[in-house]
Amino acid sequence: MAVLRLILGDQLSPAMSSLTDIDRSEDVVLMAEVMEEASYVGHHKKKLAFVFSAMRHFADELREDGVTVRYVALDESGNQGSLRAEVSRALDECGPFDRVVVTKPGEWRLLSDMEDWANLFGVPVDLRDDDRFIASLEEFSDWAEGRKQLRMEYFYREMRRKTGLLMEGDDPAGGEWNYDQENRKRLPKSKQTPQRWFCEPDETTRDVLKLVETRFADNFGDLRPFEFGVTRQHAEAARDAFLQDILPGFGDYQDAMARDEPWMWHSILSLYLNVGLLDPLDLCARAETAWKAGQAPLNAVEGFIRQILGWREYVRGLYWWKGPEYGRSNFLDAHRPLPEFYWTGDTDMACLADAIGQTIRHAYAHHIQRLMISGNFALLAGLSPDEVNDWYMRVYADAYEWVELPNTHGMALFADGGVIASKPYAASANYINKMSDYCGGCRYDPKTRTGEDSCPFNALYWDFIFRNEARLKDNSRMSLVFRNAERIDGTEREAIQDRAQEILSNL
Known part of the structure; x- marks a missing residue:
C-alpha cells in the first residue's frame, strides 16, 4: 500500500532517510508551507523567502525524478496552517496510506508533536533518524x-579519526590538530576582500518574494535585494566558488572584522548545509582535496573543516543529548531586557551598528561578529538569555534551534555554566580594536574605561568581572583576569561601576 512521506523545509535532499525506500509508483511526498512553522519565531524576511523558494524548487526536483508531490503553498486555499493538520488532510484526501514516514525534525518542539501523530491519525508513523550528519x-x-x-x-x-579527514595514519596532518593560532590576523587596509557568488531571483523566487512582502511585512530585516541561491545547483555553484577563490584566505582572516565588509573570506554556505542542499562530509572532503592539490593552505582548510566536522556536529549532538531543559539555564542570573538597538542597529557603537546593520540587510553575520560583538555585549550587559536566544533565532538565515541554541546559550552567553565553553567569552574593546577597524571611526575611545567618551565595552567588561567574581573565581582560566581586577584600586573600581551603570540605565 502507498506511503505518505513528509519532507520538512530543512530536509531538501533526495538522500533523506524518509525517501530512501520510496516507491515512485504509489507513494506521495507531502511538502507544506505552514504558518505555524513560519511564525513560531518572527524569522528574518530573507530566511522565509529562502526556505519557501528552496522548498518549491526541491519539489520540482522530485517531480523531475518521477516522484508524486503534494505541495501546499502558504497562500493556497484550504491550507490548514500546521504540519499536523496538513498531514491529516493529505491522509483524508490522497489515501488510503499504509503509514506516514518522516525524518525526525531538528527541534525538540516539533519532535514532541510528531511523537503523538500515530495516535492522532490512526496509522503508523515511522520517525526516522536524520542521517545527513557525520x-x-x-x-x-x-x-x-x-x-x-x-x-x-x-x-x-x-571525528577526524572516524572520517580520516586531514589525517596521516594515526596523526593529524601537519602534526597539529588545530591551527587556530594562525587564523587570527587583522585585515590590512590594503587587502581587498574577494568577490562573492550570488544569483538573481527566478520566477518562482519572485513569487515567493511577493508572498513574503504581503504576509510578513512586519518581520525583521530587509527582503531585497535577494541574492541567495535556492536550488541544489545554486548551492553547488556557491560551494565551488568558495573552494576555488576564497578558501585560501579563510584561515588567516577568519577572525577578522571590518566595517562594511559582511562576507570577508567566509563561505556563506551554512544556510545551504542546514536545509540539505549541500552534504557536510562531501564539503569537508572537497576542502581537503583543495589542500592536497596545493590550492589552499592547511591552516585555512583545517579551520574550515573544524567548523563543520567539529562545531556543527558537536552542537547538534549536544542539543539532543542535553534535552529541552538545556535552554532554560541561567548560570549568570542575567535578566536585563534586550535593547531596542538589536532590532534597529541604531547605536553609536560602530562595531554593533555594523554587525547588526548587516544582519538586517543580509540575514547574516560571521561567527566572530556573532560571538564577540553582539554576543559579547549581551554577555557583559547581562541580557536575558531567553531574549537573546530568541533574537539569534529570528535574525539569521541559517538559524535552526539545534545549531543556534548551543552556540548562543552556551558559547556566547555562558548561560549553561560552562557545558560548552571553558570560560565566558568576555572581552573589552581591546579585542575588538585588535581584530577590526571598527574603533578607528567610532565616537567612543577603546583605550579608556571611564568618562562619557569611553568605550562601553570597557566599563561593562570590568563590571561583569566584578559582579560575577563569586560565580567565576574558581574557574582556573579566569585566575589571571581576577588578579588583574585586584590591581584596580577602590576609586577606579567605583568609577568603572558608575560608568557601567550609566550605560546600562540608558539601554
Whole structure:
C-alpha cells in the first residue's frame, strides 16, 4: 500500500532517510508551507523567502525524478496552517496510506508533536533518524556519557579519526590538530576582500518574494535585494566558488572584522548545509582535496573543516543529548531586557551598528561578529538569555534551534555554566580594536574605561568581572583576569561601576 512521506523545509535532499525506500509508483511526498512553522519565531524576511523558494524548487526536483508531490503553498486555499493538520488532510484526501514516514525534525518542539501523530491519525508513523550528519546521536551520546567536560576539541579529534579527514595514519596532518593560532590576523587596509557568488531571483523566487512582502511585512530585516541561491545547483555553484577563490584566505582572516565588509573570506554556505542542499562530509572532503592539490593552505582548510566536522556536529549532538531543559539555564542570573538597538542597529557603537546593520540587510553575520560583538555585549550587559536566544533565532538565515541554541546559550552567553565553553567569552574593546577597524571611526575611545567618551565595552567588561567574581573565581582560566581586577584600586573600581551603570540605565 502507498506511503505518505513528509519532507520538512530543512530536509531538501533526495538522500533523506524518509525517501530512501520510496516507491515512485504509489507513494506521495507531502511538502507544506505552514504558518505555524513560519511564525513560531518572527524569522528574518530573507530566511522565509529562502526556505519557501528552496522548498518549491526541491519539489520540482522530485517531480523531475518521477516522484508524486503534494505541495501546499502558504497562500493556497484550504491550507490548514500546521504540519499536523496538513498531514491529516493529505491522509483524508490522497489515501488510503499504509503509514506516514518522516525524518525526525531538528527541534525538540516539533519532535514532541510528531511523537503523538500515530495516535492522532490512526496509522503508523515511522520517525526516522536524520542521517545527513557525520556523527549519529548515538555516537555523540557514547562519547559524552561520563565525561566531566564536553569540550568540542576532543570530539573533533574523534571525528577526524572516524572520517580520516586531514589525517596521516594515526596523526593529524601537519602534526597539529588545530591551527587556530594562525587564523587570527587583522585585515590590512590594503587587502581587498574577494568577490562573492550570488544569483538573481527566478520566477518562482519572485513569487515567493511577493508572498513574503504581503504576509510578513512586519518581520525583521530587509527582503531585497535577494541574492541567495535556492536550488541544489545554486548551492553547488556557491560551494565551488568558495573552494576555488576564497578558501585560501579563510584561515588567516577568519577572525577578522571590518566595517562594511559582511562576507570577508567566509563561505556563506551554512544556510545551504542546514536545509540539505549541500552534504557536510562531501564539503569537508572537497576542502581537503583543495589542500592536497596545493590550492589552499592547511591552516585555512583545517579551520574550515573544524567548523563543520567539529562545531556543527558537536552542537547538534549536544542539543539532543542535553534535552529541552538545556535552554532554560541561567548560570549568570542575567535578566536585563534586550535593547531596542538589536532590532534597529541604531547605536553609536560602530562595531554593533555594523554587525547588526548587516544582519538586517543580509540575514547574516560571521561567527566572530556573532560571538564577540553582539554576543559579547549581551554577555557583559547581562541580557536575558531567553531574549537573546530568541533574537539569534529570528535574525539569521541559517538559524535552526539545534545549531543556534548551543552556540548562543552556551558559547556566547555562558548561560549553561560552562557545558560548552571553558570560560565566558568576555572581552573589552581591546579585542575588538585588535581584530577590526571598527574603533578607528567610532565616537567612543577603546583605550579608556571611564568618562562619557569611553568605550562601553570597557566599563561593562570590568563590571561583569566584578559582579560575577563569586560565580567565576574558581574557574582556573579566569585566575589571571581576577588578579588583574585586584590591581584596580577602590576609586577606579567605583568609577568603572558608575560608568557601567550609566550605560546600562540608558539601554
